[in-house]
Amino acid sequence: MVRLPYLTALTTLLSYGILFVFGHLRDFFRKIFDWSKSNNLQGYAPICLGYEDFYTRRLYLRIQDCFGRPISSAPDSWFDVVERYSNDNNKTLHRTEKTTKCLNLGSYNYLGFAAADEYCTPRVIESLKQYSVSTCSTRVDGGTTKLHTELEELVARFVGKPAAVLFGMGYVTNSAIIPALIGKGGLIISDSLNHNSIVNGARGSGATVRVFQHNNAPHLEEVLREQIAHGQPRTHRPWKKIIVIIEGIYSMEGELCKLPEIIAVCKKYKVYTYLDEAHSIGAVGQTGRGVCELLGVDTADIDIMMGTFTKSFGSCGGYIAASKEIIQHLKRTCPAHLYATSMSPPAVQQVISAMKVILGEDGTNRGAKKLAQIRENSNFFRSELQKMGFEVLGDNDSPIMPIMLYNPAKIPAFSRECLHQNVAIVTVAFPATPLLLARARICISAAHSREDLIKALEVISKVGDLVGIKYFPVEPVKPNKVEHLKKIE
Amino acid sequence: MALAMVNVTASVLDWVSSYFDAPTRAVVFGVPIDGHLVVEALLVVVILFQLTRKSYKPPKKPLTEKEIDELCDDWVPEPLTPQITEDMTYEPPTLESAAGPHAIVNGKEVVNFASANYLGLVGNEKITDSCVGALEKYGVGSCGPRGFYGTIDVHLDCEQKIAKFLGTPDSILYSYGISTIFSVIPAFCKKGDIIVADEGVHWAVQNGLYLSRSTVVYFKHNDMKSLENKLEEVTRRSKHPEKVRRYIVVEAIYQNSGQIAPLDEIVRLKEKYRFRIILDESHSFGVLGNSGRGLADHCGVPIEKIDIITAGMGNALATDGGFCTGSVRVVDHQRLSSSGYVFSASLPPYLASAAIAAVDYLEENPSVLSKLRTNIATLFNELSDVPGLVLASHILSPIVFLKLKKSTGTGKTDIDLLDSIAKQALEEDSVLIATTKRSSLDKCKLPIGLRLFVSASHSESDLLKAAASLKRVAALVIS
Numbered sequence: 011m012v013r014l015p016y017l018t019a020l021t022t023l024l025s026y027g028i029l030f031v032f033g034h035l036r037d038f039f040r041k042i043f044d045w046s047k048s049n050n051l052q053g054y055a056p057i058c059l060g061y062e063d064f065y066t067r068r069l070y071l072r073i074q075d076c077f078g079r080p081i082s083s084a085p086d087s088w089f090d091v092v093e094r095y096s097n098d099n100n101k102t103l104h105r106t107e108k109t110t111k112c113l114n115l116g117s118y119n120y121l122g123f124a125a126a127d128e129y130c131t132p133r134v135i136e137s138l139k140q141y142s143v144s145t146c147s148t149r150v151d152g153g154t155t156k157l158h159t160e161l162e163e164l165v166a167r168f169v170g171k172p173a174a175v176l177f178g179m180g181y182v183t184n185s186a187i188i189p190a191l192i193g194k195g196g197l198i199i200s201d202s203l204n205h206n207s208i209v210n211g212a213r214g215s216g217a218t219v220r221v222f223q224h225n226n227a228p229h230l231e232e233v234l235r236e237q238i239a240h241g242q243p244r245t246h247r248p249w250k251k252i253i254v255i256i257e258g259i260y261s262m263e264g265e266l267c268k269l270p271e272i273i274a275v276c277k278k279y280k281v282y283t284y285l286d287e288a289h290s291i292g293a294v295g296q297t298g299r300g301v302c303e304l305l306g307v308d309t310a311d312i313d314i315m316m317g318t319f320t321k322s323f324g325s326c327g328g329y330i331a332a333s334k335e336i337i338q339h340l341k342r343t344c345p346a347h348l349y350a351t352s353m354s355p356p357a358v359q360q361v362i363s364a365m366k367v368i369l370g371e372d373g374t375n376r377g378a379k380k381l382a383q384i385r386e387n388s389n390f391f392r393s394e395l396q397k398m399g400f401e402v403l404g405d406n407d408s409p410i411m412p413i414m415l416y417n418p419a420k421i422p423a424f425s426r427e428c429l430h431q432n433v434a435i436v437t438v439a440f441p442a443t444p445l446l447l448a449r450a451r452i453c454i455s456a457a458h459s460r461e462d463l464i465k466a467l468e469v470i471s472k473v474g475d476l477v478g479i480k481y482f483p484v485e486p487v488k489p490n491k492v493e494h495l496k497k498i499e
Numbered sequence: 500m501a502l503a504m505v506n507v508t509a510s511v512l513d514w515v516s517s518y519f520d521a522p523t524r525a526v527v528f529g530v531p532i533d534g535h536l537v538v539e540a541l542l543v544v545v546i547l548f549q550l551t552r553k554s555y556k557p558p559k560k561p562l563t564e565k566e567i568d569e570l571c572d573d574w575v576p577e578p579l580t581p582q583i584t585e586d587m588t589y590e591p592p593t594l595e596s597a598a599g600p601h602a603i604v605n606g607k608e609v610v611n612f613a614s615a616n617y618l619g620l621v622g623n624e625k626i627t628d629s630c631v632g633a634l635e636k637y638g639v640g641s642c643g644p645r646g647f648y649g650t651i652d653v654h655l656d657c658e659q660k661i662a663k664f665l666g667t668p669d670s671i672l673y674s675y676g677i678s679t680i681f682s683v684i685p686a687f688c689k690k691g692d693i694i695v696a697d698e699g700v701h702w703a704v705q706n707g708l709y710l711s712r713s714t715v716v717y718f719k720h721n722d723m724k725s726l727e728n729k730l731e732e733v734t735r736r737s738k739h740p741e742k743v744r745r746y747i748v749v750e751a752i753y754q755n756s757g758q759i760a761p762l763d764e765i766v767r768l769k770e771k772y773r774f775r776i777i778l779d780e781s782h783s784f785g786v787l788g789n790s791g792r793g794l795a796d797h798c799g800v801p802i803e804k805i806d807i808i809t810a811g812m813g814n815a816l817a818t819d820g821g822f823c824t825g826s827v828r829v830v831d832h833q834r835l836s837s838s839g840y841v842f843s844a845s846l847p848p849y850l851a852s853a854a855i856a857a858v859d860y861l862e863e864n865p866s867v868l869s870k871l872r873t874n875i876a877t878l879f880n881e882l883s884d885v886p887g888l889v890l891a892s893h894i895l896s897p898i899v900f901l902k903l904k905k906s907t908g909t910g911k912t913d914i915d916l917l918d919s920i921a922k923q924a925l926e927e928d929s930v931l932i933a934t935t936k937r938s939s940l941d942k943c944k945l946p947i948g949l950r951l952f953v954s955a956s957h958s959e960s961d962l963l964k965a966a967a968s969l970k971r972v973a974a975l976v977i978s
Contacts, residue, residue: 054773055744057687057832068834078834080650084638092652105655117642117649118844125638135631142597142621143630143853144819145614147952150932152613155594178819179675181843185706189940191579206842213711238574239567251576279571282579313579320844324640326674339580342589345702345938350677352815355631357847360502360639396540415698437649 013401014416014446015481029418033068059437065440069418074100076425076437082109085117086125088459091434095364113466114428115452116436118407120293121380122457123324123364129325129372130363134356139357148343153352161358162329164365169317170292170299170309176400177346178353179317179498180288181207183328187316188284188344189215190339192253197237199281200255201232203263208255208286218243218409224263227271230254234279242243252281258290258301262443262451264404264411272314282313292322293409298368298381304407325360358411384409384456391454391463398471399480405451412438412449413470415479421448431469503667597622597962600956604931610961612951617786617897618867620817620857620957625892629856641812641845642855645834649845650722657851661822664858665792666802670824671833674707674846676811679821680697682839683809686832687777688746688938690714693737695729695774696748697721699755702941704748704779708879720945721758726765730772745774751794755945757892759783762798766805775806785815786897789806791861791868797895815861818853821848871897871955877954881966888969891948902948902970903977917949920972928968 080092081293090109096102117124136155158176166174177183186210192198196217200208203224212219220237224231234252241248254276254469266412269285276283288298295303297423300317302309309315319325330340341347368377388409395402415421421437428435439448454463474480532637562570596603596657597613599621619628633653643649646854662670674680684707690692692713696704699720716733719725726747737743747769749760762778769776788796793810795802802808807829811821822831832839858976872895879894882901892900907913917934924930935947951965 043976054775055742057744057828059742063832063836070835077646078650079648080652081648081653084636085642086638089648091648093836106651110666114648116647119642123638124640124642126635127638131634131638134634138627138630139635140597141594142599142817143850144621145594145598145818146616146621146813147598147614147818147933150591150593150936151950152598152611152931154591159593179678179843181839182675182678183679185678189706190938205778206838210710210838214706229930235571236565239562239570248574249576251579252715280574280576282576318844320640320642324638324642326640326844326847335583336580336582343939345706345940346677348936349702350675351811353820354819354847354850355633356849388966421772434648 011157013217014375016418018481019446022418025211025418026445029069033064033343036068037064040241041170054099057155063108063303071100073422074198075103075427076422079434080105084125085114085119087114087119087122087396087455087459087462088112089114089117089434091429101439109180110432111461112434114455115466116434118289118453119320119324119455120322120384120439120453121298121324121364122366122455123322123360124455124457127324127363127367129367129376130360130375133363134359137359138356142177143356144354145352147255147352147430148349149347149352153357155352155358157355157358157362158352161362164362165329166331167314168299168365169329169331170302171315171333173328173334173337174331175337175340175344176353176358177345178350179326180320180328181345182350183213183316183330184208185211185315185332186252186344188212188255191215191284191314192217192251195242195247195250197252198248198255199233199237199252201225201257201260201267204255204257205261205286208257212255212325215464224267225268227268227275230272231275231279234281235274238279244249252279254281254285255286255476258407259294259410261289262412262438262449264408264451266290266301266305266405266408269301269307272338273307277311283311284314284316285312287315287317288328288496289321289410291317292364292368293384294407296381310400319357319361323361325357325364327357327361332427381457384454387456387458387468388454390460391452391467394467396482397469398474398485399482400470400474401479401481409454410451411454413479414473414481415448415450415477416446418448420477421450423471424450424479427473428469432465433469435470447478501718501955516585520744525860527853548571562622585960588760593615594718598949599959600954600958602931607929609925609929609931610957610964612953612957612965615782615898615952615955616816616817617782617815617871618817618857618861618953618957619954620766620815620860623856623860624851625860626817626856629852630849633852633960637848639849641846641959644843645845651848651850651851653848653855654845655812657685657854658822660858661847661853662824663934664862665808665824667724667824668827669830670822670841671830671837672851673821673823673839673840675844676813676819677703678839678843679809679811680824682712682822683839684708684777685711686750686837687711687807687829688744692746693745694734694746694748695726697750697753697760699753699758699945700748700750700779701943702752702756702938705933705942708748709826719908721753721760721762724766725769730768730774734772745772746777747774748777748779750779750781751787751836752781752893752896752898754782754898755943757896757898759787759896760794760802762794762805763767763960766800773898776804777807777808777809778805781821782814782896782898784810784812785857785861786868787895789868790865791815810945812850812854812857816855816857820850820854827905867955868946874957875899875953877959878951878966881963882920882951882969885966885970886974888949888973891946898954899951899953900948901951902946906946913947916976917947920969920976921949923972923976924968928964928972930965930968932965932969 083090092104093108145153184207194216198212202221291300292298316330403412425437437450592604602611641649688711690712698717714930718729785791807825809823888901893904
């Protein structure tokens with residue numbers, strides 16, 4: 011939960027107000043100066059009309075160098091950030107040849123498979139030589155290889171469902187599956203903070219979409235009762251089916267979903283559940299099996315479990331795991347299976363090897379060590395940050411921790427200052443988060459050692475003092491009293 | 500009786516009119532009060548009284564908790580997926596080697612016509628070497644979206660290479676082939692814009708058109724007269740031409756039919772009616788044109804006239820991902836507003852380096868294009884007299900499309916017939932062919948058929964073998 015102090019809210023609004031006023035003034039003068047210049051559009055409407063791209067031009071371009079920083083090595087715990095310069099006040103950025111080695115607190119590398127790994131990489135290179143880079147074909151035509159069938163069985167076994175199907179990209183998995191499951195006459199109830207891919211999939215399906223308050227099972231029950239009782243809008247016919255879509259870990263908050271309560275509500279009202287485990291598969295749970303294992307929910311209670319391989323397994327692609335009938339149906343109708351190029355074979359081999367390491371089937375206990383390491387790292391880092399007085403969101407055991415910044419000026423200040431001290435941080439602002447709630451997001455990895463974390467804490471504390479984001483009083487003695495932190499005066 | 504009524508009515512009327520015409524009875528505050536003023540005042544009071552009464556509405560009774568409980572108990576949802584019957588299960592052939600012109604399926608070596616490996620780059624030595632180097636340096640995945648440390652220098656190099664190859668100012672990479680077009684269209688077309696699209700576009704384009712919420716008008720497949728009519732109609736009806744963005748969406752080589760779009764005609768129409776073109780070159784990039792630069796090269800149209808070009812790299816370039824290219828304004832706009840670019844992890848770096856190596860290969864060996872063209876011509880010739888099937892694709896298209904001469908009646912029996920042809924060709928003659936499979940979500944109405952993807956690395960004997968096999972199997976099955 012975010013507790014926004016009044017003074018901070020006021021100053022943030024004031025900052026945004028000043029930025030908007032300046033932006034409008036500059037637009038006004040730009041219009042006057044361009045009156046004389048001829049318009050070379052010749053009757054075509056411009057690509058962006060009026061104020062559609064006001065935010066981009068006047069706010070985002072000022073701090074453009076904090077986003078999209080190119081790197082020139084693998085996204086491991088330390089990586090090389092390419093330096094960029096600008097000649098026209100951040101409107102265009104050019105790369106240089108110089109790089110700086112920085113500590114990586116931004117990439118989704120939860121179990122440390124991002125760089126070349128001693129078990130995975132030789133096998134990936136072998137599969138590259140055997141199956142080549144791509145199959146150039148869809149799964150149903152001639153793009154299914156032995157690796158794909160092996161991975162589908164392995165994923166089903168890992169997640170705990172009877173069958174699974176693979177896709178080449180996580181975003182497309184959501185956007186193409188939801189229309190195949192539900193159409194006009196159905197209802198989708200999704201959490202208010204769901205990812206853009208789910209929103210796109212829900213919109214593309216043609217079903218009615220309703221939203222329930224984030225992680226609030228009583229509100230979900232209220233919405234369900236009202237919707238089932240009233241039926242479809244205007245005709246009041248009963249809904250054909252209802253699907254509730256939730257995520258395992260929400261990537262902007264770092265919170266786990268309240269899975270047991272939500273599943274109990276869904277079972278009571280006979281609605282289907284769809285769980286998106288993009289960030290939680292492989293990263294939480296005793297053996298890395300995701301939020302179901304962590305929160306003690308039986309996987310048979312959830313109808314469809316979706317996940318991606320980008321985050322914990324260091325590869326690309328997504329999967330859906332469900333009962334055999336659902337998977338057969340999806341293989342026949344899902345457009346991403348029928349029309350899209352199948353997943354690249356080396357990427358498939360990377361996931362197979364990574365899963366074998368996690369399950370311990372490669373003959374070592376590296377998997378268990380990695381899982382223990384990430385849990386320990388996240389809990390240590392989170393408690394230390396809270397002791398220093400930062401406002402950190404998220405639950406224990408979650409490897410994502412956002413630190414609240416609020417003011418728009420603190421976003422580039424924090425980001426640039428940390429980069430000077432060789433720590434690479436990700437800052438997020440509108441439109442990925444609400445306007446007033448800008449934050450810096452840290453993703454911990456199992457590849458970070460204790461020294462790396464201590465260095466990161468030093469730098470963040472120093473920069474935090476400089477920028478002024480320690481909204482809570484520093485706690486010297488009691489590290490675990492998270493619930494009793496006082497509001498700022 | 501009637502007389503009495505008349506008398507009573509007359510006397511009442513007299514009485515009322517006497518009051519009405521009564522002379523001034525009193526003077527109040529200097530205003531003389533006539534009799535009729537009293538009646539009018541009384542009327543006004545009565546009207547006001549009625550207006551202030553609440554109108555009668557039947558009282559709203561919200562559902563009680565018990566009633567809601569009963570409704571929830573009664574409600575029975577449909578099953579999540581329909582019942583799967585035995586004949587609906589389909590197991591695709593499993594490859595045990597690379598998807599080159601000769602592949603191994605179920606232990607046997609087959610001639611592979613199901614991979615869109617147009618330039619024969621699957622298994623190429625140089626590409627494999629550059630990938631191995633990239634894998635050892637960068638690992639497999641890129642672990643982040645482009646805005647958050649997922650931009651690796653190979654991505655930027657790849658974008659510049661493609662832009663230089665095509666002759667456009669800039670380009671942008673996407674991490675998956677089909678997500679390119681359905682992210683590009685909603686980034687540029689919003690509610691209220693007008694799009695004129697071909698009715699044979701594939702599902703990803705249809706999804707992009709639906710997500711954009713613009714007004715979409717379809718014209719007959721590859722018919723320029725129909726396009727002109729639709730453009731005329733739309734221009735006549737549009738009210739604010741300066742504020743409404745208008746687009747024509749076409750594919751260079753249509754996946755669903757193998758036809759090639761006549762680009763010079765389309766550019767002429769676009770300039771006449773002031774529309775922008777979005778061209779999807781997934782199957783023509785690296786195939787058409789003297790140097791493989793696509794449809795613009797082939798038709799002799801300068802590349803600046805096409806506003807937005809998108810392509811998937813999973814075909815001629817034998818890698819994965821997609822790109823979009825155009826003017827600097829077009830590409831910059833997508834970096835913040837294209838959802839498949841902003842909210843998704845970036846392309847794995849080894850695929851980007853494979854794309855760079857593939858474009859290098861194409862620049863250095865343009866002779867591979869003429870080999871591809873000879874192969875297509877040979878196959879086209881051989882397949883012109885298959886019993887029961889007729890060629891439906893363009894003579895230059897690397898997707899050779901055969902459809903049934905006479906439909907058997909229903910869509911399902913057509914599919915079964917084509918599937919059995921493909922199955923027999925695989926089992927008896929070791930020729931792997933693909934049938935078009937349509938998703939139930941696809942709105943395209945073009946006929947289904949058999950598709951052969953011709954590659955530059957197919958030898959003449961492969962092509963003759965495939966043609967002979969098809970002729971034999973079709974004669975057996977369609978008689």
